[in-house]
Amino acid sequence: MPDPHHTPALEQQRDRIRSQLASIGDLRPGPLREKFMRCGKPTCRCQHEQDPGHGPYFVLDCQTGGRKTTRSIPADRVAETRAQVEECQRLRRLTSELIEVSEQLCDTRLAEDKTATGKKNSRQRVRRRHPS
Numbered sequence: 001m002p003d004p005h006h007t008p009a010l011e012q013q014r015d016r017i018r019s020q021l022a023s024i025g026d027l028r029p030g031p032l033r034e035k036f037m038r039c040g041k042p043t044c045r046c047q048h049e050q051d052p053g054h055g056p057y058f059v060l061d062c063q064t065g066g067r068k069t070t071r072s073i074p075a076d077r078v079a080e081t082r083a084q085v086e087e088c089q090r091l092r093r094l095t096s097e098l099i100e101v102s103e104q105l106c107d108t109r110l111a112e113d114k115t116a117t118g119k120k121n122s123r124q125r126v127r128r129r130h131p132s
């Protein structure tokens with residue numbers, strides 16, 4: 001093992017990401033989209049070109065069992081669903097950060113192995129022989 005004091009900053013960063021990962025909540029990949037609709041009634045205000053239409057209605061893209069579907073989200077669940085979508089983005093961000101930091105950490109250890117000289121390192125390389 002290399003001297004752990006060469007990599008404390010990276011290890012701290014890794015541990016910080018790990019503890020954030022432990023707090024991940026409910027996840028939805030999403031995205032959550034807003035939709036406006038025209039009802040088709042000739043007397044309705046939505047028939048005017050300047051009118052955005054009825055809405056917004058919220059539609060969530062889902063991948064259920066590998067199949068792409070959409071789900072309409074009731075207004076009172078929009079905030080919750082938005083949080084789930086954001087949580088999923090947070091997870092992806094944390095995951096790629098963790099992979100990056102972990103790779104740096106592994107690289108650093110590898111470099112320490114190669115550049116380390118002196119008694120300490122050679123002593124580490126000696127394998128103990130256990131009597132069989």
Ligand SMILES: [Zn+2]
Pocket residue numbers: 038039040041044045046047054
């Ligand atoms: Zn209308």
